[in-house]
Amino acid sequence: MNANVLVLEDDVLLGETLQDFLECCGYQAHxxxxxxxxxxASYRTRFDVYLLDINLSDMSGLECLRLLREGGDTTPAMFITSAKDTPTLLKGYAxxxxxxxxxxxxxxxxxCRIDALLLRSGFSRNPLFINETFCLDMRHKRLLKxxxxxxxxxxxxxxxxxxVQHRGKVVTKEMIIEHLWSASKEPSEGALRVYVNNLKKIFGKEAITNVRGLGYRFEA
Incomplete structure (x- = not known):
């Protein structure tokens, strides 16, 4: 299942660019x-992510999201904005x-930001794009280059x-052990190092950082 993304953007060229890019990445873009x-559209269709411009002809993206939230809509939302002043950004979060x-x-x-929002909301994307070269086929559990x-x-x-699901954040050894080994099997530090090295051979040594005493961080 591909994520359904609503894009609110009154710049026609940018809107078309975003739609082409998102659909190329496997999203359904509207x-x-x-x-x-x-x-x-939000009343008729269930969306998984909102991408909202702030400055629009009929109402601001801020007002649009406020109305959605007041109506009980909890869909993850991201503002696409040229505003650089802190008060505007704070209003967005508010x-x-x-x-x-x-x-x-x-x-x-x-x-990457859309994928992070989808992950936090519990949506399982397939495929999960890592970068322009690699993607994870979550359904069949395979890596594609x-x-x-x-x-x-x-x-x-x-x-x-x-x-990848925690890209840029430290994944603790406890999390890895819980994920890779069942309670009935003894975890192996040596095996974990082998798995990490296997991934480094594909993505490069700098792609996975060993955070001493804590775990690993994926930064490719």
Whole structure:
């Protein structure tokens, strides 16, 4: 199942760019140029993420999200804005935003932020794109490099999935042990180091940081 994304953006060119990019990444993207159209669509369709511009012709993105939240809508929301002043950003969080990205932005950054919102909301994306080259086929538990399967054992895939889902954050050894070994099996520090090294061979030594005494962090 692919994530259903509502995009509220009145810049036609940017709206088309976002739609093309999101659909290329495997999302279902629906672009609207006014708050009224976006609100109407939200009543008819269940969306998994809202991407909202702030400055619009009929109402601000802030007002749009405020109305959604007052109606009980808890869909993760991110503002796409050129505003750089702290008060505007604080207003965004005050009306219920979960994140924001400032214009101009890299499309890959936007994708990572969307994936993070989906992860926190419990949505399971398939495939889960790691970068422009690699993606995880969550359904069949395999890693693809430019659509070709990479030879990894199941434990490598399980560890990679856990690290990618917490990209940029420390995944503790306790979390890894709980994820990779059942209660009836004895965890192995040596085996864990092998799995980590297997992933480093694919993504590079700098992709996975060993945080001494805590665990590992994926930064590819």
């Amino acid at each position: 672009v609207f140029d006014t708050g009224a159209k976006a609100l109407e 009306v219920g935003a979960d994140d924001y990205v400032k214009k101009p932005f890299e499309l890959e950054e936007l994708q 430019e659509r070709k399967e990479v030879d990894l054992n199941p434990k490598d895939i399980e560890l990679l999935t856990l690290l």
